Amino acid sequence: ATEEIWFPTQRTSFHESPALRRAASEALARAGTTQGELEALDLYSCFPVAVEMACDMLGLSEEDPRGFTVTGGLPYAGGPGNNYTLHAVAAMAERLRELPGRQGLVTGNGWYLTKHSAAVLASAPRREAAAKEPFAPTSESLPPKSAAQPVELVEAAFGPATVDTYTVTYDREGAPERGIVVGHLEDGRRFLAHTPGERALLEDFAASEGVGRKGTVSHKDGKNLFAPA
Structure with a gap:
């Protein structure tokens, strides 16, 4: 495991x-x-x-x-x-x-x-x-946990940013309602953010690939907002 x-x-x-x-x-x-x-x-x-x-x-x-x-x-x-x-x-x-x-x-x-x-x-x-090999894995042959270090997550994000992954949520009538972005700042720190709620923007995010998209993230009223460039 x-x-x-x-x-x-x-x-x-x-x-x-x-x-x-x-x-x-x-x-x-x-x-x-x-x-x-x-x-x-x-x-x-x-x-x-x-x-x-x-x-x-x-x-x-x-x-x-x-x-x-x-x-x-x-x-x-x-x-x-x-x-x-x-x-x-x-x-x-x-x-x-x-x-x-x-x-x-x-x-x-x-x-x-x-x-x-x-x-x-x-x-x-x-x-x-x-x-001939021992059946039970050892910590040397199979480290149970990832060797990668967790990416630092920043709660209040500001500045140029890039989308790592994202999704678009929909309301009960089937209209795009909100974009949710996981991205990183120029220094590599990770952030979570919403996108603006304009329908055209959300439809564009849903219709075309947004991973790697550049933009700017800001923090207001306790929330991060990612605005695509």
């Missing part, structure tokens, strides 16, 4: 999960196999981004013919506390019992892609070379 920087707003990157990559890579290495040799996969699927991120970190095509679940996926497995990953392990074991000598990978995560686990299941013992 591995862990990212705890607060998402302080992570160095929003498009990758080094902890997921480490967990899966170590599980595959200790099983003496590669993702290309796996018979089946069950990637934790709380939201589409979790599956897409896992594909990127494992080097999988999103069109992989093996599919990404042996259970049907978490969206169809009940509400909170449904113990989904154990169901995935059980379903994978059932699948592999029918396929002697084959292997499968099960992953799990918690919070905001924060905690990650990965396990390779097989219907045969580990290969001899892999079996």
Whole structure:
């Protein structure tokens, strides 16, 4: 199991999960196999981004013919506390019992892609070379927490700024209502901000890529406001 920087707003990157990559890579290495040799996969699927991120970190095509679940996926497995990953392990074991000598990978995560686990299941013992390695990860071989340092988050932000990631929220009539920006200042510090509420601006943010967009952030009445250039 591995862990990212705890607060998402302080992570160095929003498009990758080094902890997921480490967990899966170590599980595959200790099983003496590669993702290309796996018979089946069950990637934790709380939201589409979790599956897409896992594909990127494992080097999988999103069109992989093996599919990404042996259970049907978490969206169809009940509400909170449904113990989904154990169901995935059980379903994978059932699948592999029918396929002697084959292997499968099960992953799990918690919070905001924060905690990650990965396990390779097989219907045969580990290969001899892999079996010589100690099974339990050590702190030297698999640091549980990210080695990256959290990005400093500033509450009251001022000055030139760049968008790191963002979203647009909508009202109940389907109209854009507010832009929410996570960005950084010129000195690298991170900030959270709203955008102005003009509909044209929000529609532009929703229709075109805003990551990397330059602008200015100011602080007033306890809130940061990011105005695109």
